[in-house]
Amino acid sequence: MIAQSAKHVQTQVSLKQMVEFGRTPSQATLLRAAQFIHHELPIRLARRVVELENLPYSLSNMSSVKKVAEWYQQSYVDLVNFPPPEECGLPRSILRDISLTEEDGVTKTATEDATLVKQITDYNAKFVNCIENIKKRHDPVAINMAQGIQELKAHWKATKSKPIVHNRAIRGPDDARPSSPHDAELTKEAVENLLPTDLQSFLDRFYMSRIGIRMLIGQHVALAKASMAGSKSPADYVGIICTRTSIRDVVNQAAEHAQGVLQDTMGVFSPPEIKLFISHSGVTGSKVDQAVDDVHFMYVPSHLHHCLFEIFKNSLRAVVETHGLDMDGEYPPIKVVVAEGNEDITIKVSDEGGGIPRSGMPLIWTYLYTTAPKQDLEDAKSGDYRAPMAGFGYGLPLSRLYLQFFGGDLKIISMEGFGTDAYLHLNRLSDSEEPLPS
Secondary structure (H helix, E strand, O other), X not given: OHHHHOOOOOOOOEHHHHHHHHOOOOHHHHHHHHHHHHHHHHHHHHHHHHHHOOXXXXXXXXXXXXXXXXXXXXXXXXXXXXXXXXXXXXXXXXOXXXXXXXXXXXXXXXXXXXXXXXXXXXXXXHHHHHHHHHHHHOOOHHHHHHXXXXXXXXXXXXXXXXXXXXXXXXXXXXXXXOOOOOOOOOOHHHHHHOOOHHHHHHHHHHHHHHHHHHHHHHHHHHHHHHOOOOOOOOOOEEOOEEEEEEHHHHHHHHHHHHHHHHHHHHOOOOOOOEEEEEEOOOOOOOOOOOOOOOOEEEEOHHHHHHHHHHHHHHHHHHHHHHHOHHHOOOOOOEEEEEEEOOOEEEEEEEOOOOOOOHHHHHHHHOOOOOOOOOOOHHHHHHOOOOOOOOOOOOHHHHHHHHHHHOOOEEEEEEEOOOEEEEEEEEEOOOOOEOOOOO
């Protein structure tokens, strides 16, 4: 049954579609959204189950990966066994084809029927409870997958069977040049931490799918709570999407979070300052309120916070390690420049943290490769650590996926001996559809 579901076509959804559909959440619109999710999620879960059971290098046999596969299977079963609306007494006449782009599928007459409205409300509440349980079940997936990769590496070491990673594979997917004697040599430690290209590609697909699944569930749950009697949703929010996300607010919150982590982990009393500069000159015909000096656009603030926090955390640590703890209070600032264009909003984060050698540039996108002190996975599972997944080499790869999910990207340019620039490209049009993995 799972194999058959995995063959079905996934449905892409854009940020703009989610907002247009959920602007006025009612029990009627929630029922339509529940229909869509009830149809869509089993397909996405099934595809991941099939892939998890057929991974290369015997990764599927690692105990932590088996646990993840079991979670996905159980979530698939939960959804397949959840009854559709017509089996719960809701008449077929009020239901239309599953779609997020059409108007409400519940007729006005139906919503004026008090008994029917209660039936719809009860059904929606049960469905929300079902998908909330699924989301909670999947909370430790990222940590368990990291544990699975570590188990695989331990297996390679014990059996001396680590696959050979060729030089061209570690130069980056966009670099088609032949190998050259002038290429920077990788350190022995770096080579040992590299993952084969097909494993790296699997992790990209897996985590991109996970972002999409959690986005659908999180958005539906937030809309459901907003539609509850007496519930007041935050201004400018449609579910977890903010139609006027403030760049300044997210930058300040992420900066404060990252500086707090630095103080906790490195004992720095006065961390490097993070300075924000906003430019509006690139927007045709834009009217800028200089008193506000901010940029607002439609986005998921938690996604942007995650990406900025990871960049800031890396930059802060690099600056302190480069200039030393003796410079406490006199570190060069980290500069954040925001450029607002007609299609994109770009955030550049520049630090003077010594930069990254050329031999290390391809490694920054490799899962489980990190120059930060290694963290214990059990500590991460307990939730005691203030920076989830810090020290596991997941920060930059996952941040890039979060940005690519809605049509953006993350680029890193470094000057060894000086510092690093990170460019976060955000699609301000909000019409880019999910890049769903096969």
